[in-house]
Ligand SMILES: Nc1ncnc2c1ncn2[C@@H]1O[C@H](COP(=O)(O)OP(=O)(O)OP(=O)(O)O)[C@@H](O)[C@H]1O
């Protein structure tokens with residue numbers, strides 16, 4: 150097996166909803182090389198978060214395998230050592246910058262405890278690492294003493310990224326990590342991510358419904374619809390010359406200068422009719 | 427109502443805040459005084475708790491006896507101060523016991539779900555349907571009366587109530603993304619609950635426990651009043667009320683009024699301080 154940072158094969162997940170099943174992830178395959186960046190796009194409910202959560206072990210796949218640097222991840226980690234090993238392989242940044250930080254801890258405590266958990270026993274080396282991390286994600290030293298509620302959304306998301314980096318994973322999953330931020334802050338965070346990728350070689354899986362954002366930070370992209378991958382390939386190739394009609398629909402649905410909600414809904418209806426047949 | 431002067435931290439109207447500040451400070455001062463008196467009882471009480479003086483029975487408050495005397499001439503002020511120890515430590519012990527069990531069970535039920543949750547739900551249903559005092563009297567009937575049994579029996583009655591409250595708080599807390607973030611970091615379930623989730627529940631939990639402290643103080647006093655809790659020659663406040671009762675019919679209200687008022691005053695003060703404390707903790711780590 151080639152040493153991809155992340156390799157997903159035949160990933161499958163269905164949720165039981167009422168009497169029926171919702172297939173949130175249907176035979177999904179992809180690979181990200183070390184230091185690579187993959188985008189995962191699709192409309193709401195297409196199964197993007199489900200994939201992200203399966204990767205970090207918050208959901209159990211029904212079938213399929215996940216390899217990080219050639220090592221297969223278990224479906225249910227038993228014991229402290231196995232849990233920590235998995236955490237060291239994949240970390241995640243959540244969509245909600247307000248809720249994903251513990252409101253009781255200062256930024257420095259948050260980072261410190263993550264490193265302590267992962268076996269950095271010396272307090273002084275943790276402290277120096279904390280200031281290094283703050284610097285790396287573009288926060289000031291004084292932010293270390295702040296509680297989450299004293300920070301802006303963009304700053305909190307920087308903290309969440311620093312918390313991932315503290316664990317030094319091979320892969321970082323970002324589930325709508327910039328969606329709650331305004332455009333200029335988005336741009337800063339995206340620049341930060343590109344910088345991290347270049348300097349640390351951490352592979353990124355970037356989940357978003359925003360195609361412009363995805364084109365900013367990813368090499369390859371996966372277009373999902375109702376749990377299935379419809380199109381995948383080089384990001385600029387897919388976004389500039391989409392082959393699948395759903396990708397075209399997504400592209401034409403993007404709000405822009407000549408955006409027309411009515412036309413978008415008509416095209417969407419036409420697409421659903423096409424899928425139904 | 428918005429003013430253009432320098433913004434203050436809280437948006438509550440200034441006058442309302444001042445009033446609450448006064449209530450809080452007065453209550454806090456009063457409680458500190460009571461606790462200090464209880465701790466220093468042998469030194470600050472003018473008489474021993476059981477100093478009988480048949481030449482001075484049923485005296486009204488006055489110079490010699492600050493709060494009067496009872497039917498055998500014991501100084502009520504001194505008895506109150508000595509009794510404060512048992513009257514305050516009782517509910518504290520009861521709450522500590524009930525909290526350890528209640529918070530543990532409630533958190534486990536919320537985290538694990540499954541049969542623990544079902545059993546907890548059944549127990550609390552039964553507890554709510556069953557008059558609390560009846561349950562406690564039943565326990566006392568089996569294990570014998572006395573302050574220790576009364577405390578344990580009440581703790582058993584309070585634990586499911588605390589468990590249910592904790593469970594609902596913990597369930598809400600566990601849906602917050604930071605809990606997922608900890609799991610992704612590799613934090614194990616037990617550690618996550620003890621180290622991160624429970625501490626995040628403390629502000630609302632504390633507010634609730636303070637209310638329960640007042641209730642516990644009254645319940646223990648009630649049990650003593652009924653003869654199930656503290657036993658003579660203790661001067662626990664509930665017992666004092668009971669012993670003073672015989673004088674009421676003859677118009678001697680002080681032996682019942684003094685301990686009764688002490689119970690009421692402490693309960694009110696504890697509630698005022700508790701609400702404020704809970705607010706403070708809340709604002710300490712929330713927006
Ligand atoms: N725990 C769950 N139980 C039942 N159904 C679920 C659960 N989680 C997700 N689903 C369903 O799986 C499907 C995919 O959901 P998912 O959250 O992965 O979508 P998404 O692409 O992330 O959408 P969004 O862009 O809105 O975040 C949806 O139909 C959703 O209703």
Ligand SMILES: [Mg+2]
Nearest residue numbers: 197198199325
């Ligand atoms: Mg999602």
